[in-house]
Amino acid sequence: MPAWRIWGWRLRQALPASVDDLLARMLAENYRERVWDGAEAAGLLRAALQANSAAAHLRKEQEELQAKQRQAEAQARKQAEEQRKKLVEEQARQAAEEARLRKEREDLQAKQRQAEAQTQEAEKAAQEKEQQPPMKADDYYQRGVSFHNKGDYDRAIEDYNRAIELDPNKADYYQSRGMSYSWKDNEDRAILDYNRAIELAQNNADYFFERGKSFHRKGDYDRAIQDYNRAIELDPNRADYFFERGKSYSWKDDDDRAIQDHSRAIELDPNKADYYKGRGLSFHNKGDYDRAIQDYNRAIELDPNKADYYKSRGVSFYEKGDYDRAIQDESKAIELAPNKADYYRDRGLSYQKIGKLEQSQADQRQYEKLKKPS
Numbered sequence: 001m002p003a004w005r006i007w008g009w010r011l012r013q014a015l016p017a018s019v020d021d022l023l024a025r026m027l028a029e030n031y032r033e034r035v036w037d038g039a040e041a042a043g044l045l046r047a048a049l050q051a052n053s054a055a056a057h058l059r060k061e062q063e064e065l066q067a068k069q070r071q072a073e074a075q076a077r078k079q080a081e082e083q084r085k086k087l088v089e090e091q092a093r094q095a096a097e098e099a100r101l102r103k104e105r106e107d108l109q110a111k112q113r114q115a116e117a118q119t120q121e122a123e124k125a126a127q128e129k130e131q132q133p134p135m136k137a138d139d140y141y142q143r144g145v146s147f148h149n150k151g152d153y154d155r156a157i158e159d160y161n162r163a164i165e166l167d168p169n170k171a172d173y174y175q176s177r178g179m180s181y182s183w184k185d186n187e188d189r190a191i192l193d194y195n196r197a198i199e200l201a202q203n204n205a206d207y208f209f210e211r212g213k214s215f216h217r218k219g220d221y222d223r224a225i226q227d228y229n230r231a232i233e234l235d236p237n238r239a240d241y242f243f244e245r246g247k248s249y250s251w252k253d254d255d256d257r258a259i260q261d262h263s264r265a266i267e268l269d270p271n272k273a274d275y276y277k278g279r280g281l282s283f284h285n286k287g288d289y290d291r292a293i294q295d296y297n298r299a300i301e302l303d304p305n306k307a308d309y310y311k312s313r314g315v316s317f318y319e320k321g322d323y324d325r326a327i328q329d330e331s332k333a334i335e336l337a338p339n340k341a342d343y344y345r346d347r348g349l350s351y352q353k354i355g356k357l358e359q360s361q362a363d364q365r366q367y368e369k370l371k372k373p374s
Contacts, residue, residue, distance in 0.1 A: 137166035141173055144180075153180040171200035175207050178214075187214040205234035209241055212248075221248040239268035243275050246282070255282040273302035277309055280316075289316040307336035311343055318350055326350045341370035 144159030160177035167173070178193030194211035201207065212227030228245035235241065246261030262279035269275065280295030296313035303309065314329030330347035337343065348363030 135162075137163045137170065137173070140166070141170075141176065145176060148176065148180050148183075151183075153184050156180045169200060171197040171204065171207070174200070175204075175210060179210060182210070182214055182217070187218050190214045203234060205231040205238070205241070208234070209238075209244070213244060216244070216248050216251070219251075221252050224248045225252075237268060239265040239272065239275070242268070243272075243278060246278055250278070250282050250285070253285070255285045258282040259286075271302060273299040273306065273309070276302070277306075277312060281312060284312070284316050284319070287319075289320045292316045293320075305336060307333040307340065307343070310336070311340075311346065314346060314350075318346070318353075323350045323353045327354075339370060341367050344370065 140159040140163040144156040144163065147153070147156035147159060157177055157180050160173055160180065163170070163173045164177070174193040174197040178190040178197065181187075181193065182190040191211055191214050194207055194214065197204070197207045198211070208227040209231040212224045212231065215221075215224035215227060225245055225248050228241055228248065231238070231241045232245070242261040243265040246258040246265065249255070249258040249261060259279055259282045262275055262282065265272070265275045266279065276295040276299040280292040280299065283289075283292035283295060293313055293316050296309055296316065299306070299309045300313070310329040311333040314326045314333065317323070317326035317329060327347055327350045330343055330350060333340070333343045334347065344363040344367040348360045348367065351357070351360035351363060
């Protein structure tokens, strides 16, 4: 084989395809008839290798440049996305701030309109007041009674004060103010007013009766009974006078006299459920549970929605050892008044007596829960 073909074959085996193609063309076109020696072939090989190295280096630079361009494009896209997010967040913040400011303006405008309306109403009321004749003592008194009936005892007292300023010798004004103080649990102030009312009208049974109730609430049962006695002397046909005196006797553990007064109250007004309940309690205290239950039965007939009546009857059944009926009454009391802690305690004791310990413990837990201060 000619030497140039042998060297051409070796070059083709050693070089990449692109250089091989170059050598092939050179051999075919320019050196087909030449016989190469070794030096010429080696020089040609070095030149080809250098050309190939330069080409590879150029390709690498191009690839690195393209990679940098892609990285730069990615970084640019990332920055653009971050800027877009910031812009969206800023727009949202501005929108929220605008909404807040708009709401503040609307609230301020609403308050201004309300203030203007209140001012107009006040001016109108003042004009009407100027056109009306001045109120008299009885006008304040009657308005005070209306406030009291609505449960607004402070405003009632204000009107009673004004009535008393205008007419300090009207006993009813003091008695009514005393009742408002009593409803505010200020029994001392109430008693002072009742004292003054009695000074001005010593034969008015109601004034002694109301003062007696204040003494009873303070725990001064003897003075309460004294006032009830005087009220009964002045008006012996008032059932509530006997009933309240009976309560004071009961608190003094004088249940026999309490039963007498409650019985007299029932004679005068046989359809008052509380009177039977009061007498039933006195019978219970004396250990006469059957007669106590009879009175509780009558109280429940007259007012079947009073939880305390069932509770009291349940206690009497418990003392008789009739725990099943005690549980029935205690359950009814809980149904009518589910937030009364003592009702759960009583039923829990009844459950315990018949061996239902799980129910007993549940009622005890509910009792302790309701007894905790809120």
